[in-house]
Amino acid sequence: MLEELCRTAVADLRLLGAAVSLHSSSGAEAIAAVSDEAIRGVEQLQLDHGEGPGRAAFTAGRPDLTSDLAEIDGRWPGYAPAAREAGVGAVYAFPLQLGASRFGVLTFYSDRARQLDSAELAACLFVVDQVTETLLYGETTSDEWRPEVPRSLRFRTEVYQAQGMVMVLLGVSLVDALARMRAHAYVTGVDLDEVALDIIAGKTQLERGNDP
């Protein structure tokens, strides 16, 4: 569950809170999960003001990390003072994405200005992977929130190429293309990487079937 992932990250990194918001390309946004109800209001501030690190991260497709909300030189003139008043000192927003498939944003909040070191950032990115995986698959295969646990979302380059091919061949979204490839891998007992290589080589045709 997304809430569980948020809560665990907050506890382990000693943060104020975390929130997952989903964004659609048409601009609609909704809060999907929060580490606790108190942080919901803080996350809502971004939606209310129509600006903030989450939107910036989503639009740019790159993390937007502000270690001191007091030192941002006029960025977010509506949102920043409101967030500081709500007790936020630093905000770290990570887009939830897999290439061109963009789902939303995972935002971590600190109650004081704080620079994250590389170990803490790696930990954040691990949670980002887990949340992305949950949104893609409906579950995460990584039970433990520890950076050493491998395997989720570790794709060969060719998996992305095959994903693009299947998207066009079957006329489905990138996300559905990946789901079809995974299903095919599961049913045939073949590694996803191998399925991708076979698709590129033209050795495998995924069938137009009923969508799950």
Add this chain to the structure above:
Amino acid sequence: MISSTQLSDLFVEVADTLVDDFDLVLFLQRLSEHVAAVGEASTVGLMLADHRNELRFMAATNESGEILDLLQLQNVEGPCLECFLSGEPVINVDLDGSRDRWPTFAPVALGLGFALANAFPMRLRDTVIGTINVFAGRDVSLRDDEARVIQGLADIATIAILQERTIARAEALTEQLQSALNSRIVIEQAKGALATTEGVSVDAAFELLRSRARANRQRLVDVAAEVLDQG
């Protein structure tokens, strides 16, 4: 060896890294080509480390499946991995004599016709953010001055990625690396989609993306995103 014309091209490209719509992936692609020019008749691949310290493909002079395979193989063993872990360059290693050192990697590289392997670190102080791999045929070992130039190009690549001479904060590094890694994924997805739409190989699809980017003066990743939008 790199000619002065190529060098001045390179300087112009490096200056381009300072503008807003700087195309990082294209820059790394062209830098790989410049490195290949130094070594002559070599194949060059550039890998970047992600937050799990896994090396991910970012650019190459040859994007064929075989080369991608050779590059990605090195997450387990190979000159690239040694270089990444040690932070030291690996230079002019004879592949035929390296079957014990790289029992999986060496035969694959030899099978593709390569005789020598090199790997240069992309370093930021104590951190190695990636490596540049140079694979060459028999008579093409790198001279000392060529190796120095290639290391210089690797350092330029690091600067281009980090956009600041010294990154005081790990956060800035994370933003840049995550952006670069995701851009590459968008491009790979678009290669697949375009290959299918146009009925060509993924390599040919990449060239189509490059020419479209050049013609429209767009970044590669933006052209790629448009291709996928229509998909």
